[in-house]
Amino acid sequence: MASARASSRGAAEGGRARFGLNFPHRAGSRKLAFRSLVGEPRPLRLGLMVIDGLHRRLLTELSSVTPVQLNTNAKPDGQDGAEPVAAPDEDLLAQARRAACGAYAPYSKFRVGAAVRAGGIVYAGCNIENASYGLAICAERVAIFAAIAAGARRIDALAVACIDVGPDAAPDERMPCGACRQVMAEFGAPDLSVQVDGAGEFRLDQLLPRAFTLPKA
Ligand SMILES: [Zn+2]
Numbered sequence: 001m002a003s004a005r006a007s008s009r010g011a012a013e014g015g016r017a018r019f020g021l022n023f024p025h026r027a028g029s030r031k032l033a034f035r036s037l038v039g040e041p042r043p044l045r046l047g048l049m050v051i052d053g054l055h056r057r058l059l060t061e062l063s064s065v066t067p068v069q070l071n072t073n074a075k076p077d078g079q080d081g082a083e084p085v086a087a088p089d090e091d092l093l094a095q096a097r098r099a100a101c102g103a104y105a106p107y108s109k110f111r112v113g114a115a116v117r118a119g120g121i122v123y124a125g126c127n128i129e130n131a132s133y134g135l136a137i138c139a140e141r142v143a144i145f146a147a148i149a150a151g152a153r154r155i156d157a158l159a160v161a162c163i164d165v166g167p168d169a170a171p172d173e174r175m176p177c178g179a180c181r182q183v184m185a186e187f188g189a190p191d192l193s194v195q196v197d198g199a200g201e202f203r204l205d206q207l208l209p210r211a212f213t214l215p216k217a
Pocket of ligand 1: 138139140141176177178179180181
């Protein structure tokens, strides 16, 4: 069991991207592992933490990730049933591309990065696979969940980049999956800006018309 003696907001925040960093429960060191995959390598200050063997093995495996050169050959093109709505936010896209370098994708070799802007702060995420394939998670959800775990409740913009997609790949091969679109709808307004590297910028309600919603209790 992993536990934290102190709520750790102490991980270093040297880069532009910031992350959710409270570890008060057993999932804490897994969140640390996710965080270690995104952005540029930087030292961590974690305070008193107890990490069990399972989490140590995960952290050890993930520590071997090394950045590689980005694929910048993607050609902008609006498809997926929606036209791009505006010029892309290059800064957020750049952070999504950088986050993809931390992806853990030993099975697909398909690295994806995402960056979410919420309350003026950018949170990054990358895809994280598992030998049990169904446990893999997309970069978009990792970034959104990092924002939510840090206290945000609304996201203002999102960018996603698939850095291993072929230069001639169709734009639809770069688009967020349906599950991630639903999670975006949970925390983003219908006009949420969703930038897709190599495909364009879209409104969320273009990507997920008539999203499923429930009234909150
Ligand atoms: Zn997804």
